Amino acid sequence: MSFKSRIEAMRKYLTAAEEKAADYIITNPQAALKMSINELAQASKTSAATVSRLVKTLKIASYTAMKVMLSHDVATQDEADSKDMQLDIDANESFESITNKLIKNETENLNQTQSVLNKEICAKVVTQLEETSQIYVYGVGASSLAALNVYQKWTRIGCNVTYEKDFHVLLTQMASARKNSTLWLISNSGETPECLYLADQARQQDLLVITLTMFSQNSLQKMADLALTTCKPNEPDVRVGATNSIAGQFYVINVLFYLYFSRNFQPSAKAIENSRQMLAHYQKRWHKK
Numbered sequence: 001m002s003f004k005s006r007i008e009a010m011r012k013y014l015t016a017a018e019e020k021a022a023d024y025i026i027t028n029p030q031a032a033l034k035m036s037i038n039e040l041a042q043a044s045k046t047s048a049a050t051v052s053r054l055v056k057t058l059k060i061a062s063y064t065a066m067k068v069m070l071s072h073d074v075a076t077q078d079e080a081d082s083k084d085m086q087l088d089i090d091a092n093e094s095f096e097s098i099t100n101k102l103i104k105n106e107t108e109n110l111n112q113t114q115s116v117l118n119k120e121i122c123a124k125v126v127t128q129l130e131e132t133s134q135i136y137v138y139g140v141g142a143s144s145l146a147a148l149n150v151y152q153k154w155t156r157i158g159c160n161v162t163y164e165k166d167f168h169v170l171l172t173q174m175a176s177a178r179k180n181s182t183l184w185l186i187s188n189s190g191e192t193p194e195c196l197y198l199a200d201q202a203r204q205q206d207l208l209v210i211t212l213t214m215f216s217q218n219s220l221q222k223m224a225d226l227a228l229t230t231c232k233p234n235e236p237d238v239r240v241g242a243t244n245s246i247a248g249q250f251y252v253i254n255v256l257f258y259l260y261f262s263r264n265f266q267p268s269a270k271a272i273e274n275s276r277q278m279l280a281h282y283q284k285r286w287h288k289k
Helices: 003-013 016-027 029-033 037-043 048-057 063-076 095-116 119-131 143-156 167-174 193-204 243-263 265-286
Strands: 134-139 161-163 181-186 208-214 226-230
Touching: 003 016, 003 063, 016 029, 016 037, 016 048, 029 037, 029 063, 037 048, 048 063, 095 226, 095 243, 119 208, 119 226, 119 243, 134 143, 134 167, 134 193, 143 161, 143 181, 143 243, 143 265, 167 193, 181 193, 193 208, 208 243, 226 243, 243 265
Parallel strands: 134 161, 134 181, 181 208, 208 226
Antiparallel strands: none
């Protein structure tokens, strides 16, 4: 994920001093690359402590790692944030323009999501899904499609998954949740009221909470035991559809599913084969020529 993308995703969580340092770096990237942390602090009229906090807030490993990231932005002219990469639709836009735009946006979105996907967190999520007695999964709007994707994938290999679009029904189901159950909440913004309430109730019941949100210090992520992230999608504030955000969510879910399947290969493969045979039997019986 590019440095500028991280800034835009986290801007509302920065202090005034951190934002001042961030804006200087974005405006003067080549100059910032040549500066030590003290020189950057002096140039941006902040302090070395502020720059260090900025690096930490952006979830970058070190000041050196930030400069490596910034160097890549400069080399590529930060194409990920250029105007033509936005998923806006113009009147009478051509077929070629739409198809090229979607390919560019989705490719960049997946590359940036891969860069913020934490290997250790993914491994812990897979372990939790292996050990849990029941998985509750929920999302609102487009995120409900991602929740349905989780339900379809893990139930097919024999896991106990509850997917319910109705918030009130899910809440009543969670009231009698078995011990060692898991709640998996999906929200691009991380501020969906229903998800925040479910997370709060789950914590009161000692259920482990997994979240999947975009990269930011959002409220839902702060309530999670295990927080998965996608990149901030290349979508305008007013969008025709959650195209990139849902693609990022599906990518993370697919990564986790493949990791889970690989670690539980024999039983998972057997379950897939059983479901294939059942469908083949149905088709043979009811779709005879």
